[in-house]
Amino acid sequence: MFEYQLNELPKHGIRCIALDTRGFGASDKPWHGYTYDRLADDVKAVLETLALEHVTLVGFSMGGAIAVRYMSRHGGRVDRLALLGAAVPGVTRRPDFPYGIDRSACDDLIQLTYRDRPKMLSAFSQNFFHDPEALSPEFKTWFAGLCGQAAGHATIKCCELFRDADLRPDLPKVRVPTLILHGDSDKICSFELAEQTQAGIEGSRLVAIDEAGHGFFYEKQDRLNEELRSFAAVTSSAGKQEPGRQPSPAHP
Numbered sequence: 001m002f003e004y005q006l007n008e009l010p011k012h013g014i015r016c017i018a019l020d021t022r023g024f025g026a027s028d029k030p031w032h033g034y035t036y037d038r039l040a041d042d043v044k045a046v047l048e049t050l051a052l053e054h055v056t057l058v059g060f061s062m063g064g065a066i067a068v069r070y071m072s073r074h075g076g077r078v079d080r081l082a083l084l085g086a087a088v089p090g091v092t093r094r095p096d097f098p099y100g101i102d103r104s105a106c107d108d109l110i111q112l113t114y115r116d117r118p119k120m121l122s123a124f125s126q127n128f129f130h131d132p133e134a135l136s137p138e139f140k141t142w143f144a145g146l147c148g149q150a151a152g153h154a155t156i157k158c159c160e161l162f163r164d165a166d167l168r169p170d171l172p173k174v175r176v177p178t179l180i181l182h183g184d185s186d187k188i189c190s191f192e193l194a195e196q197t198q199a200g201i202e203g204s205r206l207v208a209i210d211e212a213g214h215g216f217f218y219e220k221q222d223r224l225n226e227e228l229r230s231f232a233a234v235t236s237s238a239g240k241q242e243p244g245r246q247p248s249p250a251h252p
Contacts, residue, residue, distance in 0.1 A: 001060075001146055001217065002018050002060075002217060004217065004218060004221040004225075005217065005221070005224065005225055005228065006018060008225045008229075009225065009228060009229060009232070012229050012233070014229065014232050014233070017046070017050065017052070019042075019043070019046050021039060021042070021062075021063065021066070021158075022034070022038075022039065022042055022154070023150060023151050023153070023154025023155075023157070023158065024149065024150040024151075024154060025146070025149050025150070026149075029150075029151035029153075029154055031153060034154060034157035034158055034160075034161055035161065036065060036066060036069040036161065036165060036167070037069065037073060039066045039069070040066055040069040040070040040072075040073050040074065041073075041074075043057075043066060043067070043070045044070065044074050047077045047078075048077075052077055053077055054077075054079045055077055055078045055079065055080075056078075056079065056080040056081075056082060056228075056231065056232040057070065057071075057078045057080070057081050057082070058081075058082040058084065058228065059081075059082070059083055059084065059086060060084040060085055060086070060217060061084070061085050061086065061087050061188065061189060061214065062087045062158060062161075062162055063086075064083040064084060064085070064086025064087055064088050065086060065087045065088050065162075065165060065167055067081060067083065067086075068081075068083070068086070068088050068167055068170050068171065068174060069167065069170055071170070071173065071174045071175075071176065072167075072169075072170035072173040072174065075173075075175070075176075078176060079176060079177075080176055080177045080178070080179070080231060080232070080234065081174060081176050081177070081178045081179070082178070082179045082180075082181065082228060082231055083178065083179070083180045083181070083182075083194075083197065084181050084182075084216070084217065084224070085181070085182055085183060085186055085188070085189050085214050085215075085216065086180070086182075086189065086193070086194070086197060087162055087165075087189050087193075088167050088170075088171070088193065088197045089166065089167045089168040089170075089171055089193070089196055089197060089200060090165060090166045090167065090168065090193075091106070091162055091163065091165075091188075091189060091193070092105075092106060092163050092164075094166075097166070097168075099190065099192045099193055099196055100189070100190055100192075100193055101188075101190070103163060106159055106160075106162060106163035107163070109123075109124060109159055110156055110159050110160065110163075113152065113155055113156050113159065114156070117148075117152055117155065118144075118148070121144055121147045121148065122144070124147075125140070125143060125144065125147070127187040127188060127213075127214070128187075128188060128213060128214050128215045129213045129214070129215045129218070129219055130183065130185045130211055130212050130213035130215075130216075130219055131213075131219075134219075139218070168200060171197065171200030171201050172200060172201075172202070174201045174204075175202075177203070177204075177234065178201050178203070178204035178205070179204070179205055179207065179227070179231045180194050180197055180198055180201075180204055180205065180206040180207065181207050181209060181216075181224065181227055182194035182206065182207075182208060182209065183208075183209045183212030183213050183214060183215075183216045183219075183220075184208045184209060184210055184211070184212060185211060185212060185213050186212070186213055186214045187213060187214065188213075188214040189214060191208065194206055194208075207227065209223060209224070
């Protein structure tokens with residue numbers, strides 16, 4: 001999914017490590033472990049195994065929620081946090097949270113996944129981008145192929161997590177510089193969620209990506225790459241880049 005970032009950011013001396021969430025892509029697909037605590041622990045395991053320090057942790061959509069839980073639950077090794085179209089603080093409306101989508105929208109996707117997962121992915125992708133008609137047929141095929149690599153049970157369990165999670169208590173525990181990038185026409189994680197996230201993370205900066213949907217990693221790839229490049233290269237509080245340090249975005 002982040003091919004169009006991974007092609008560019010290393011040109012600017014930024015080491016990039018992209019990880020597939022459990023149940024998706026090339027990662028193992030166990031039956032259990034689809035909770036934000038466990039998914040955050042998976043990120044911790046990667047950072048520790050690779051001995052990464054001074055990381056710029058980048059989380060997209062549900063990966064943004066995983067990144068926020070990582071900062072709340074662990075927090076070490078990460079100097080900066082970037083949230084892209086993040087599923088934070090919660091995706092569905094509830095009595096004390098009048099933002100996001102109706103719970104029934106997730107229920108419908110879950111039920112369709114049980115019956116016809118390719119059809120669900122096709123329907124979901126129609127809301128993923130600001131202008132689906134502007135995408136080439138080849139891109140749509142490629143994108144559907146990425147989604148299809150997931151296990152069916154992982155798709156269902158993560159959709160349930162996406163629907164039910166409430167990360168409002170996690171936000172005040174994020175204490176690193178945080179950049180929030182969000183499409184102004186996002187139909188999956190509405191822009192008002194980004195505004196609530198900014199309000200919950202002290203000192204965070206919100207940037208609206210104009211005429212962009214949830215999938216602005218592709219639709220607005222040049223803009224996103226520049227934002228991430230600049231953010232990962234932020235100097236230390238002393239005003240100097242510390243010798244020998246290469247910012248390392250990690251993408252749950």
